[in-house]
Amino acid sequence: MMRAALAIIRRDLAVFARAGGGLVLAPGFFALVATLFPLALNPEPGILRLLAPAVVWVAGVLAVLMSLERIFGEDIEDGSLDGLALSALPLELAVLAKALAHLLAFGLPLVALAPLVALAYRLDGAATLGLVVALLAGLPALTLIGMLGAALTAGLRRAGALVALIVVPLELPVLIFGVWSAAAAGPEAAAGLAYLGLFSLAALLVVPWVAAAVLRLVLE
């Protein structure tokens, strides 16, 4: 069971690393979006500080969206998703393993890049820490909700805009609380973090089950 799940994670990471853009894709995209804002706005330190959490979270949502098509797309084409559905490993766990792989390949690089973005946006140490902690608390929810959209549109050709239309409304709560807890301080930030954690936990409990049901339907 555990070994099968680990194999899925290893395999997905290898596929992400090799195919189209590899592991540079999400962080590169993230860095580009973060670069555009100061250039498009006026780079006054006060404005940048206010803007930083918003830019990081918007870029995070977009980066997750960008990478969603690769979660199930190739697996459906080459039949490996059928294999997963037929294997002894419950499909719910397979979905969870794939979500974890996605989190490692696309989520963690964003967390690693966030301090750099914070530097460029003139955040101090405490604000930077707040940004990173909020990302860590919210990214699981962001990824898992994305998985739902990926499952619903699995096997569709050119589903890019459709995935965005489906996923963005569902991601809104995470974005709102993410920006809030990154920008706030003290007990308010803690409340925001608690909500983010709650979303991540709820997504962890609900999404694998729903996504597996949806995938079985897609594979019929």
Place this chain on the structure above:
Amino acid sequence: MLTRAISPRAVLALLRRADPWLQVATLALFGFGLVDALLLSPPDYQQGESVRIMYVHVPAAYLASQVYLLLAAASALYLVWRNPLADMAAEAAAPLGAAFTALALVTGSLWGRPTWGAWWVWDARLTSVLVLFFLYLGYIALRQAVETPDKARRLAAWLAVIGAIDLPVIRFSVEWWNTLHQPASLLRPGGPSIDPSMLRPLLVMMAAYQAFFLLVWARQLRARLAPRLRHEAAARKEAA
């Protein structure tokens, strides 16, 4: 075909019988409601004549959410029992709900300009309705994008149910964000109490919108149901 609690034939007959009544109700209610709302009811002491937008705006907003509830409930029924009627009900409701939501957004915007001095305010209520509109669009787009009809039905049903679970969360987050980001502004002029002279046209207009929705929805449903029943009857004849 799975066993069904309700016979589609009886449903079709009921829809056919209801049509003239719904036509009369829609025309009568709109006739009286519009005259009452636009001519007979008094202008507001604060907003003046612009308050009349309320009579076309509030019913649209009310139906926008009501139809989504219907869509989600029908979708859930379809996922559990695979009753084709439930899917037809959902499919017929989606574009209507999207239209009411768009109407609510547009009329709200027109009302916002004279009363709040802005076409759009990032208020919790407005933002939630905008997200509701996106959910409708997503449902319709997903239904069209999936090529296998059966898969399209069930995937869209899942999306409608997921959206229904998510709507209260979205609503709650936007309200939370909003109350923390914006100072309380005078978003509810006149407060919750409303004079009977204005309540009457409002209620009549809500009933008119409701009747109009039921009329169009029932016709959409018939347009899906009748050919299918004919087809099934022909197939049975073939077999016999």
